[in-house]
Amino acid sequence: MGQDVRKELVALLPRMRRFAYSLTGSMEEAEEVLQSACERALSRLDQFEPGTRLDSWMFQIIRTVRVDRVRYSVRRPTSNDPDIAETAAFDARTLEQLEARMDLDIIRGEVANLPEEQRAVLALVTIDGMSYQEAADTLGVPIGTIMSRLARARRKLAEAIDMPRPASRKRTTTAERSP
C-alpha cells in the first residue's frame, strides 16, 4: 500500500502545490507548507484508509499545516509572489500581454486577501474543481457552509477585481494609450 500511495503522491504534487499556493499566496511559502504536509503524511501513512480519497486526505493535511503555521505566525508577509511578477514582466511580449498578466496577478492577490476559510473553499471548488460534497468532506464542514463561504468569496472577489486600481496597478485602456 505504501508504495502505491507514494506513487499517487507524486502524481498529486501539482494539485497539492496549487492548493498550497492558493492558500498562502506565495510560491515560496506554498512549497514550505507542501513539504511539511508531505513529511506529515508519509510519517502517518498507516493512518490513511485504503479506498478513501488520497487527494482529500492530503488537502486536509495541507490545510492543517497551513492553519498551524498561521497560528504560530510563521506566515511570511508576502501576498504576491515576486518570482511570478518578475517572470510575467520579463516574458511579456506586448503591452497587452503584460496587462493581462497584471490582471492575473491582481486576481491572485485578491484571492490571497480572502479570509482563510473562504480561500480554502475557493481553492478546492473553483480552482481544483471539486464538487461541493467533496469539498465539504475534505474540510469537514456541512455542504451549506461550503455554499455560503463560496458565495461570499466570489462576491468579494468580483467587487475587488472590478474596483478601480491605483495608477501603478490600473489597467490602461486602448483609448488612454492613444496620443
Add this chain to the structure above:
Amino acid sequence: MSCLRDEILVAYADDQLSDEKRRAVEHVLAVDEDARMTVAMFKRTTYQVRRAYAGVDFGGVPVWFERLLRNVGARGAGHATSAASACGPRHRRWRLSTFALAACLLLGICIGSLMSADGLVPARSEPLVSIGDVPAASTLAQALDHVSDTGTEWTGPDAWRAAVSATFKDRFGNACREVELFTSVGEEVPAQLVVACRSGAETWTIVGAVTNQVSATSPSGSVIEAYYVPAEDEARSSLDSILSMLGAHQRTPATDRKTTAP
C-alpha cells in the same frame, strides 16, 4: 435585489444543484434580472480565478520530495516483515533456493556516506556500498566509470566484479545505471544491485541499493544458490520502488548505451 440567496445562485452557476432545484431556479431567472446578473458574476469569477491559476506552473518534483521518499523507503525497509514483502515485484526478482535463512534479501538502503573511503567494503553479507556520493577517485567510481563507458564487465581487486544490467535516465535527465556487484563469495550471484546516477561529468551518486545476503554455505553446510529470474506477477519490489522514486524512463537500448555516457 434577487429573491434567491447567493448560496443558491452560486450553486446554480457551478452546476451543483439537483435537476429539480435547477429547474426551479431557472423559473426565477426568467423573470429576475438581478438573479441573472448575480449568476453571470459568479460564472465570471470562476473563469477569472481559474485563468489566474492556470498560468502558473505547479509541476515538477522537488529535490526535497525525492529525499523524503528515499528516507521513508529506508525506514520502511526496517519494518519489512519478510523477504517477499520487501523484495516482491520488479523487472527481475531475486530468487533463492531452499534455505529460508539465506533466502532473505535485505533492502540495503541506508543514508550516509560510503562505508569506506575507497568506496567498497569487502564484507560478506553486509551492504557493499551505501547510498550517497561516490568519492571521485574511489574503486567504486572507477568501476562505475568503466561499466558505464564500455558496457563491459569490470574486474577489480580481490575478485570484485561489476556489470551493468540496465541503463536509463531519471526524471531529471540524469544518466543512471543499474549495476550488479559480485564478490568471490556469491560467485555468479550478485552480492548487491545498486542504482547509480550522475549528471554531466559530476560524481556518481548511489541512489538505491538492494543487498543479497549471499554466503558460501548454509548453516547445515549445503551450498546456497541464488539467481535472477525474469519478473512475472509479483506485486512489488524494492528495486521497483527505487526506480519509481527516480522517475526512471524506459531502459536505454543497448545500441545507444555507449553514446549516452553521463
